[in-house]
Amino acid sequence: MTGARVAVIGGGVIGLSIAWRAAAAGHRVELFDPADGSAAAQVAGGMLAPLSEARPGEEAALDFGAASLERWPGFIADLGTDPTSARGALTVALDGADLTDRHKAAAWVAERGHDIRPLTRREVRDLEPTLGPSIRGGVLAPTEGSVDNRQLLAALRAAAAAAGVVHTRTAVTETATLPHDRVVIAAGWRSAALLPERLAAMLYPAKGEILRVRTRPGSAVGPRHVIRAAVHGRPAYLVPRADGYVVGATQYEHGDDRAVTVAGVRDLLQDAELVFPAIGDYELFESAAGLRPMSRDDLPLIGTLDEDGYTGTIVACGHGRNGVLLAPLTADAVLAALDGHVLTEAAAALPERVK
Ligand SMILES: Cc1cc2nc3c(=O)[nH]c(=O)nc-3n(C[C@H](O)[C@H](O)[C@H](O)COP(=O)(O)OP(=O)(O)OC[C@H]3O[C@@H](n4cnc5c(N)ncnc54)[C@H](O)[C@@H]3O)c2cc1C
Secondary structure, eight states: OTTOEEEEEOOSHHHHHHHHHHHHTTOEEEEEOSOSSOSGGGTOOOEEOHHHHOOTTOHHHHHHHHHHHHHHHHHHHHHTSOOEEEEEEEEEESSHHHHHHHHHHHHHHHHTTOOOEEEEHHHHHHHOTTSOTTOOEEEEEEEEEEEOHHHHHHHHHHHHHHTTOEEEOOOOSOSTTOOSSEEEEOOGGGGGGGSOHHHHTTEEEEEEEEEEEEOOTTOOOOOSSEEEEEETTEEEEEEEETTEEEEEOOOBOOSSOOOOOHHHHHHHHHHHHHHOGGGGGSEEEEEEEEEEEEETTSSOEEEEOOSTTTTTOEEEEOOGGGTTTTHHHHHHHHHHHHTTOOOGGGGGGOGGGOO
């Protein structure tokens, strides 16, 4: 049904993508969000890396992420602005055990038909000569990459406004009283306050801290791929931007806490320096933290509800560490839900899996 009056609650990367796509498809969309810029995607690395992140046995997450990665070129073409900041993701290992694990995981992903390649130490050095000497080898995923998160958010806001989305700057506290034909709950981890209890219990926030660094005159030109590693078991990454890198990211479960800690900054800098030693010459110009909207089974909740008081309400939340990556697939799945269908590639995220 096109031309429906649709309320989208939440203007983060997920709500904005849904609002834009729904308005472009002919719906009359009102986007509710009191904030502008405080959402998780404002601090995100912007990696599009479902193949590099995949672990044997986590097939549903791999298929889900890969289906969204495939949609990115079309999503960008329709957006009319290209926020791409890197092409290709290189995951490096700092010890032999990690390298064996990475190569095993890559073989599992490649068996499922994806382009991911094991690299020796020499091959990593040939590809990115400025990386640190302790790197033992790695894995290259040429179809992955990253987007500049802030360029993306600005482009989505502009595209949504151009498609006719009306932004109402209030928080929604009650969905049942909204006069719209359909309601989409896309308020990140705060969606829990608007959802039935069984779904609310699936969501929790996980704080993540990042740093932003940029080159200074004379500083070395660093890697052009997204660089990912595990240092002392902690995930570490460098995501290229036009003038430097986003360095990420910590992960803590501290509830609603967005303070940047001394220990977080110390760990991020230590780990990044091990991977890319010349980063010490860069200018550190920002530290920030955001709250990832986690789901307890690591798949988002996307689909139509049919319980009392929520019939026809659509949910789109719980995207965890991958909400930027998953925005195109989520928007398509919600468009299908508005039309009364289930998008096959997004069926694993249907909320009825939660009893
Ligand atoms: C440090 C860090 C690094 C990350 N790196 C990556 C990455 O490299 N790649 C990737 O894919 N993802 C990454 N992510 C994850 C990604 O940022 C999130 O999954 C994504 O931003 C979630 O988007 P969202 O729109 O669902 O939620 P949010 O970004 O949380 O947005 C929710 C919005 O809803 C609004 N809202 C809340 N309650 C209400 C209400 N009652 N009424 C109206 N509006 C409301 C809020 O104001 C907010 O704007 C990262 C996250 C962090 C924190």
